[in-house]
Amino acid sequence: MKYEITVNGTMRLVEVEATREGSFRVAFDGVTHVVDLTRPTPEAFQMLIDGASWEAGAVSEEGGWMVDVMGFTTSVEVVDPRRKALKMAAGTHGGTVSTQMPGRVVRILVQPGEIVKKGQPLLVVEAMKMENEMKTPMDGTVAAILVTEGQTVETGAKLVRIE
Numbered sequence: 657m658k659y660e661i662t663v664n665g666t667m668r669l670v671e672v673e674a675t676r677e678g679s680f681r682v683a684f685d686g687v688t689h690v691v692d693l694t695r696p697t698p699e700a701f702q703m704l705i706d707g708a709s710w711e712a713g714a715v716s717e718e719g720g721w722m723v724d725v726m727g728f729t730t731s732v733e734v735v736d737p738r739r740k741a742l743k744m745a746a747g748t749h750g751g752t753v754s755t756q757m758p759g760r761v762v763r764i765l766v767q768p769g770e771i772v773k774k775g776q777p778l779l780v781v782e783a784m785k786m787e788n789e790m791k792t793p794m795d796g797t798v799a800a801i802l803v804t805e806g807q808t809v810e811t812g813a814k815l816v817r818i819e
Contacts, residue, residue, distance in 0.1 A: 657671070658671050658737060659671075659734055659736055661684075661733070662732070662733040662735075664730055664731065668684050670683070670684040671683045678692060678693050678694060679693070680692075689706050691704070691705050699713050699714060700712075700713055711725075711726065712724060721734070751794075751796070751799070751819055752802075752814045752815075752816070752817050753790055753814075753816045753818065755781060755783075755809060755811070755812075755815060757811060758808070759781040759783030759784075759809055760781065760782045760783075760809070761779060761781055761804065761808075761815075762780040763805060764779045764801055764804075764805055766778050766816070767801075768800055768801060769797065769798060771796075771797050772792045772796060772797070773792070774792060774793060774795050775792070776791060776792050777789040777790070779801075781815075790815060796819050799818060799819040800817040801816055802816060802817060803815050
């Protein structure tokens, strides 16, 4: 899977492939690395990268992670381009929330007549084996739900109308 990783303002496209539990092949800048990873606590990582041992700590912060590797602390943002595309696709078209990626409606989280706030999840769409919350881009009232749970949706499908 490819990710956009930004470290101190510099973005790199990184490809990560799981080879077995806790082991990955990581490629960026034309070089592939073998990484074995364990996580003794939620904030601590122990890594074996191409045979060299590293320890790191990571704390989630708004927009990314604060990562400490061997005493060097830096800000890291990780973006899954597929999720980014889904979020961008969940726009409004005359008060209608729609998607530009095909998928399947897994859960509907609101009902017609319900008052919603900007950013509130409306429904969950599974696309490319990932569940993605489709959120309302505005405050309003759910005027209509245009899909049903289990329904397959195509590119550009209108999902929910907000007034």
